[in-house]
Amino acid sequence: MTHPALSVTGLTVAYGETPAVFSVDAAFPRAAMSAIVGPNGAGKSTLLKAALGIIPRLSGEVLVEGRPLDTVRERIAYVPQRASVDWDFPTTVLDVVRMGLYRKVGLLGRFTGAMNAIARDCLGRVGMEDFADRQIGQLSGGQQQRVFLARALAQGADLYLLDEPFAGVDAATERAIIDVLKSLKAEGKAVVAVHHDLGSVPDYFDHVLLLNVRATASGPVSEVFTEANLSATYGGRLAETHLGELRLAKGA
Amino acid sequence: MLLDPFLIRAGLAALGTAVAAGLLGCFVVWRRMAYFGDATSHAAILGVAISFALSISIVVGVLATALLMALALTLLERQGREVNSSLGVLAHGALATGLVAMALVPGGGRIDLDAYLFGDVLTVSWAGVGIIWAGAALVAVLLWWHWSALLVATLNPDLAVAAGVRPARQHMLLALLLAVVVAVSIRVVGALLITALLIIPAATARGLGRTPEAMAAAALAAGALSALGGIGAALWADTPVGPTIVCTAAALFGLSLLTGRVR
Numbered sequence: 001m002t003h004p005a006l007s008v009t010g011l012t013v014a015y016g017e018t019p020a021v022f023s024v025d026a027a028f029p030r031a032a033m034s035a036i037v038g039p040n041g042a043g044k045s046t047l048l049k050a051a052l053g054i055i056p057r058l059s060g061e062v063l064v065e066g067r068p069l070d071t072v073r074e075r076i077a078y079v080p081q082r083a084s085v086d087w088d089f090p091t092t093v094l095d096v097v098r099m100g101l102y103r104k105v106g107l108l109g110r111f112t113g114a115m116n117a118i119a120r121d122c123l124g125r126v127g128m129e130d131f132a133d134r135q136i137g138q139l140s141g142g143q144q145q146r147v148f149l150a151r152a153l154a155q156g157a158d159l160y161l162l163d164e165p166f167a168g169v170d171a172a173t174e175r176a177i178i179d180v181l182k183s184l185k186a187e188g189k190a191v192v193a194v195h196h197d198l199g200s201v202p203d204y205f206d207h208v209l210l211l212n213v214r215a216t217a218s219g220p221v222s223e224v225f226t227e228a229n230l231s232a233t234y235g236g237r238l239a240e241t242h243l244g245e246l247r248l249a250k251g252a
Numbered sequence: 253m254l255l256d257p258f259l260i261r262a263g264l265a266a267l268g269t270a271v272a273a274g275l276l277g278c279f280v281v282w283r284r285m286a287y288f289g290d291a292t293s294h295a296a297i298l299g300v301a302i303s304f305a306l307s308i309s310i311v312v313g314v315l316a317t318a319l320l321m322a323l324a325l326t327l328l329e330r331q332g333r334e335v336n337s338s339l340g341v342l343a344h345g346a347l348a349t350g351l352v353a354m355a356l357v358p359g360g361g362r363i364d365l366d367a368y369l370f371g372d373v374l375t376v377s378w379a380g381v382g383i384i385w386a387g388a389a390l391v392a393v394l395l396w397w398h399w400s401a402l403l404v405a406t407l408n409p410d411l412a413v414a415a416g417v418r419p420a421r422q423h424m425l426l427a428l429l430l431a432v433v434v435a436v437s438i439r440v441v442g443a444l445l446i447t448a449l450l451i452i453p454a455a456t457a458r459g460l461g462r463t464p465e466a467m468a469a470a471a472l473a474a475g476a477l478s479a480l481g482g483i484g485a486a487l488w489a490d491t492p493v494g495p496t497i498v499c500t501a502a503a504l505f506g507l508s509l510l511t512g513r514v515r
Contacts, residue, residue: 054413078414089282089407090458090467099404135462161414 003066005030005159005190006051011060013043013050020046023060024215029207030065030158031188033181035195035221038211039234044194045081045163047211052078052161064159077152081163082145093139093147094119094132100154122150125183127176142173149177160184162193166200178204201225202247225249258374262483265376266497268384269440269449270475272391272433277454277475278468279395279426282406286451287336288325288427291343293434293446295321297350300368300438304357311383311435318431321346326427330420347443371442371494373483380439387436391429398425403464440479441494452501453478456508474504 004027013021021043028034036044049055051062053069064072077100097119123129126146136144145165152160160181166174181191181204195201201208201221208225210216210233217224217233226249230238280289296314303313325342329335354360364372376384395402402422405412409419437446453475454467461467482497489496 049410052410052414054410073414073416076414078411080408080410080414090461090463091403091407092463095463096407099400099407155415 002030003063004028005032005065006161006192007063007066008047008051009061009063011047011050011062012058013046013055014058019058019213021050021211022214024209024211026209026215026218028190028192028209030190031185032206033185033191033193033204034207034209035193035201035205036209036211037195037198037201037233042212042233044211048161048163048192048194052076074155075158077155077157077160079145079148079152079160079162079165082141082148082168089136091136092132093123093128093134093136096136096147097122097151097154100151119150119154122153123147125153125180126150140170142169145169146173146176149180153180158189160189160191162191164194164196166195166197198230198246202249222249259483259487261376261378261381262373262493263480264381265373265384266440266479266483266493267476268381268388269433269437270453270479271472272384272388272436273446273449274453274457274471274473274475275395275468276391276426276429276433277450277452278457278464278471279402279406280430280450281454281458282464283426285426285430286447287339287343288322289430289447289450291325291339291346292318292322292427292430293437293443294343294347295350296434296438296443296446297368298346298353299350300363300443301350301353301357301360304360304363305353310438314438315431315435318434319428322427322431323424326424329423367442368438369442369444370492371438371440371445371497373440373493376439384436384439387432391432394425394429398422402426441497445494445498448498448501449475449478452498452505456501456505459508474501474508478504 007027009025011021011024012019024047036047038044046055050057062069064076094116098115101115101118120129120132123132126149128143128146128150131139131143131147136147139147149162149165165177169177181193184191195205202225205221207219208221209218210224210229212233212235217229227243230243230246230248280286295317299314299317300310302317303310306313321342325335325339328338351365354363354365357363366372401412401417402425404415404417405419405422412419412422433450434443434446437449441449454471456474457467457470460470478497478501482500483493485491485500486493486496
């Protein structure tokens with residue numbers, strides 16, 4: 001039997017006394033794009049970070065292709081939320097991408113040409129090759145996001161975890177990012193993204209986890225992205241008109 | 253010729269200090285650890301008093317006290333509390349405790365306090381120079397060894413964890429190296445001005461380097477220039493060496509701002 005790219009079982013994370021994520025079971029398939037969707041404060045980013053070991057989990061299990069996290073770390077790439085990156089740091093776009101290669105090349109590898117070639121190639125995939133020698137702080141938000149995606153690509157991972165990759169980016173960047181993610185899926189890799197725009201879920205994603213501290217539903221978009229499930233996830237926070245605009249799956 | 257042996261020793265001691273402080277200073281600036289540096293270096297005065305009380309080597313006493321302070325601060329930060337005021341309390345509390353302890357140590361009245369507060373590089377021995385360069389080498393080697401991990405942890409701690417780097421461990425390493433820098437710098441610029449030597453060359457380099465490596469190299473150069481230029485200026489103007497080195501560094505920083513403006 002093939003294991004899912006990422007699975008969490010009974011995952012619970014708490015800040016102090018309050019659980020941010022409570023007893024979530026979810027599996028994210030390979031060769032697919034999955035979204036984690038839910039209202040603000042639903043624990044979407046927390047779940048992603050707990051799955052990566054950035055935030056300690058209170059209980060539960062995280063498996064990557066059926067194996068524990070620590071044994072497969074180099075096969076996971078992470079793109080953090082843009083605002084959480086400290087920019088008071090003199091570094092070029094190419095440097096940031098090369099940092100993605102750090103595990104592969106070790107101490108002296110930083111200075112070999114092969115590393116630069118891989119880094120430039122990855123910048124090309126996100127349409128940023130002309131910005132290689134710019135200071136990272138000089139780029140727009142969307143451009144920075146693309147550079148961090150290139151950094152993840154350089155890692156050559158099998159599982160890509162992205163925290164709000166489309167937040168605050170321009171339309172051209174959203175297009176560029178989605179094209180890259182679709183090409184990853186075509187290569188058989190798994191993409192899991194925290195996503196906040198309900199309208200684009202059916203267009204972009206195959207699989208969805210609806211989350212509001214607890215998982216309300218998880219599965220193929222065509223089956224679980226229903227009005228009933230969304231109402232259960234968002235409570236009264238989704239207006240009828242908003243629901244009407246969404247391309248929803250037919251509820252059972 | 254002017255180059256008496258004591259001057260060569262002083263020059264080498266100041267250069268070694270500039271190497272250690274210049275390199276580590278980049279991380280102090282990037283990670284905004286200036287107050288952290290203050291607290292650790294002020295604890296050194298307490299270390300001096302303890303060294304006298306126990307009749308042990310000053311370097312050992314200062315290193316041990318600075319290490320303890322750095323570890324205490326690291327643990328404090330890990331608690332996730334608002335640490336700025338706590339750092340202030342610890343920094344000045346340690347300094348004042350050190351000064352009081354100095355007065356209580358038997359024979360403490362004969363201790364040349366100025367030498368430990370503001371440095372006394374002109375009387376450094378060859379053994380002292382050796383210790384300074386050993387410390388500088390340790391700082392340089394450990395930073396080189398952990399360079400990539402330190403950079404990732406500085407750029408984004410979450411990204412570092414995801415890549416299998418432990419930011420807490422990297423922070424601990426920096427705290428340890430800070431204690432080493434304090435122990436080797438106290439002879440050159442004194443406890444009160446060590447933070448200046450950490451921050452000013454790195455801040456000067458901030459506008460000059462486009463990559464972390466280039467900035468570290470520029471900080472090293474700015475530190476070395478300040479050390480040698482400062483000793484020269486102090487001899488010429490007959491001023492205290494430690495403060496003159498820091499004045500030279502500050503002047504270089506001003507100059508870098510001007511040239512940055514012109515470009």
